[in-house]
Amino acid sequence: MLKPLAAALCLLAAATASPQAGESNQGLDFKYMYYWDRNGVWNHTPAFAYFRKLAPLWKFQWDQELDVVSGASRRLGLRNIGRLADNDLKLDAVTGASQREIRHSEQATFAYAKQGRNAAAAFYFSDENDYRSYSPSLSGSLDCNDRNTTLGGSAATFFDDMHPTGPFRGLGGKRNILSLSATLAQVITPLTLSGLTVNVLHSSGFLGHPYNPVITSAGSLELENLPGEKTGVSLSAQIIQGFHIGEQLGSLRLEARHYRDDWKLVSNTADLQWYQYLREGTYVRLRARGYRQSAAAFAKDAYAGDEAFRTADIRFYAFSSLTLGFKAGSEFPESWAASPYLPDRWDIGYDHGLRNTHGEEDGINPTYHYQLFPADETYVQGTLMVGLSFDL
């Protein structure tokens, strides 16, 4: 885990060894994300993105992320539930997941840009104690219509391998995901942008996980069994409208996304954000996001045990959520710009999520089922993100 990080740091040191005054051919963004939920599960994620122009038309970027979580995310809300309970450094006999998990991911990108023609190639790698992923990807875009219209496309494939530890060792498998997308972006007025993106996802292989066994009506535990393939399509539309309040620029952006797949899961998302400059370089952002999804065709509250497919994974059940967020950002004093070791900009934001979670009162022991609570409950979660940006 430390080798990729060490390599990234060496690359960064070499790149900043000879800064040239008056240029911004390289930059560095830091983010620190902290997640919490009402059950005490937390997640610390430091991350950075570094870019450097290698030549007039070429750019290199390195993205690095580290996740430290108190509960593997599959065990959403299962703190202090289970035969061994959620004690640190012990495996939960119900889920088989580790109590604390460290994960890292890296991505290297080479990009080319010339007169409205852009192309990029990237390679992604992530590793955690029970999962490993490799992903090469390609993307490109073309400006036309006097650069008022942009056509873009991308393709990525993931080679994932789930290898559980503990009581569920040997129950994982390999998974392959192919993601294809096409984007059309259009400038409409000097203050209006719009975009349309279509994305097709095809997944095959071991698509589930063994950590949440299914309970039948008779009370027996069965392993999850999902179809070996899934194809999904999403269509997202975005419009950004700029305006002025006094002399200060603001923007209102609305993004709507519709997703459906051949497991019969359908979801809709609407995300509204208002950015507003308060003075030069200082802005605030308010956000409201609503989400609703239906259940997959094979998802049931209780199983007879003779179903072809069964799951207790919370991701395949119906729910809706509301996220409200606030963000602010500004610039540091101009005198700081003279030093590459002092940041140029900062930002801080917080998103608060409310998720309705349906409980059950049909006599089935809720401790082992996907439901978090015996009765309907509002699940609360929050995400804090702090960022620093350096123009090197």
Added chain:
Amino acid sequence: MKPRPCASLAPPRFPSPPAFFLAGLFALTAAFGCGCARVQQKDREFLSDPIMQRAPDPLGGGLESHNLPRREGSSGGSSGSGGGCGC
């Protein structure tokens, strides 16, 4: 602690997906149709501002597209592909 009922958190009422889908597609088609009127380079000063970008915070947006689906348990609610981690 007695669980609070979920009744106060009614799910957002969205139009049926096909109507929503078609309305959005129509609006965008109309918007793109207006693209026949080109915005000159000299009039694009505001379009280059960070708050007018389609992705104003690429690193933050990437972290969110990874974290939000796994914590919320959502499918298709972000630009993530669903692969790349055992979340």
